[in-house]
Amino acid sequence: MSQTTPILDLPLIQASQAQKHVTHNEAMAALDALVQLVVADMDRTEPPATPAEGDRHIVGAGATGDWLGKSGQIAALLGGGWVYYSPSAGWRTHVVSLGADAVFDGTDWQPVVGQGPLTTLGLNTSADTTNRLAVSAEATLLTHDGAGHQIKVNKATAADTNSLLFQTNWSGRAEMGCAGEDAWSIKVSADGTAWTTALRVDPATGLVDGAAVQDTANDTTPGRLMRADWGYGPGNLLAPVSMGAGAVPTGGVLERGTTATGNFVKMADGTLICTAEITLTQVASSRIEGTWTFPVSFIDPADLIITSHLDDDSVNDHCTPFVTSLGLRTHLPPSTTAVTFRQYRIAGMSNFASGDYALARVMAVGRWA
Template sequence: MPQNSPRLNLPYLQPSQAQKHVTHNEALRALDLVVQLNLTSLDATIPPAAPEQGETHALGAAPTGDWSGQAGKLAAWVDNGWHFLTPGAGWRAWDQSADQLKIWSGSAWTAPQVDTQNLSGVGIATGSDSTNRLAVRSPATLLTHEGGGHQLKINKSGAGETASLLFQSNWTGHAEMGLSGSTDFSIKISPDGGNWVDVLRFDATTGTASGAAVQSSAEDITPGRLMRADFGYGPGNVLGAVSENGGLPTGAVIERGSNANGDYVRFADGTQICSVTLGAVGCTTGTGALYASGAAIWDYPATFATGTIPALSGNGGGIVRFVGFDTPTEVQVTYQVLAAASDATAISPTAVAIGRWF
């Protein structure tokens, strides 16, 4: 018959053994140490100066003093002396210093592995439920990289479902962004968690923006709204072809052009200015007390609105010369240069016509 048990090395009572109580008590003492094993410290190397009865330490690789030569063993203070036990692989112990369960792997005390796959729920400092299967209660939540970038994915089963971030105050939703009921990305707000407004929505196909925060038409001047490029003006459309619809500008702010008949500028409000440097003339034909050039016609470089009469002004080209105009039409005007004295010098007059293009 063997002298000790195969697993815990407990001494057996032998036939005709004297003082059986000694062997029995030794086995009970060993059981008392290993059953519900509780460790004061792990990887200990220096024995405490005043240990308490039953105090047990898991020794490190190079213990000293009374523990010298007992590396990797358990040291228990019992009956005013240290007793040493060799742990077996799989032994479990409660680590008082870490307040955590540990398992002896055969070479080190390690935390038991936990199966984290297909859990029904995880609650960190709070409880999870069937809807919120991951619940975290903390001042902040950190998701960081592993040497490169980092993505947070929110997936939904179909276009009509919702994949979004909901922002709440005292459990009432007030803002939400994501894919709500479609594949368009939207930002919504609510004053009460029940009535929601689409503030911004970006079309998944075109990328264009719409929503309550965006200008709804060219006439929309609601304070605080974002101006649409096709309703407002910027470097790309300040200069260009002007146009209108029902009196409202639909094109650029300023249009400038020129041709053989002169230069013109059109403004989005309907104003048009035409200017020209006309052919050089002399003033030698007597007309009453004045001397005149021959009458000529100026065809405007851009037509004025039908039925309107532009205002004309001009410069005769000299201090004693001036330009006279006949009644203008929307397409042309007849003019003549007049002088106080006969002067055959050919000088170019200039003219300006101001009116409306619509």
């Protein structure tokens, strides 16, 4: 006859055995310890300093002292001493410190998924103390339980990091998130050591900078994104123009305007075109003349190109000599702000009379910067 039971290894009373109560009590103590099994913890490596009768623990890996060599076994304080029970595959216990159950898989105790907080969880791979959740699969699906779904990655302080890291053979190649600050950024690396911030979004303004954005107004590096204030489109082609250091445009491409003395077009390269219609009046019997104040000042009168065209009808209607009697038309040396035009009659033709006048269309081309 066997001396123990096959499942719990409980001692059996033998025929003609003396002091049968000892064997019986030992079996009852084992049942009391193992049935409805609850242990305090499963990571302790040595006995507690002040244990109580009936305390039970799963001995942790690398146990020392009185528990040396008992890792994975159930230690129960019975009758003032530690009694050890070796589990079989499938044994189940509730672990108070975890608030969850654990099952012995034949080699080690494993927390039961879905019950209480787990310290680690590996799905088709091993988790560790750093990567406490590890998944090995072709894809991972996170779907909604209602209308939507959010993934939340929290950090303790602004100087900490919460990000998504993309790796090749366990070496970092791209990272996006808030790395060491609250600004959101995308960083890339060719070797996992040297990193470049491609894009960074300022948390206060929402504006971006980084290696993927123009560094200066005349930065034409291939592949870089154009900044709105340094590029041109329908919204800023026609706008006030201005010039920065190194003759770099800082405003629109074209600026068009009108003042009391004419119209102007300013170009981003510094070109200025002014036009107007002015009146030439009689100042002498031989000529009519008029002074034009430019609607925008030029910077160098020596570079100006100035042209004029008389309105033939106004001459014939308001001047004593007709158009056919007019000769040389000139202008005096201009200043940065004005120029005077003169129209002469041909010698021997009718003189200009007092009150004679004619209209002239005038244009000046030069530079504003």
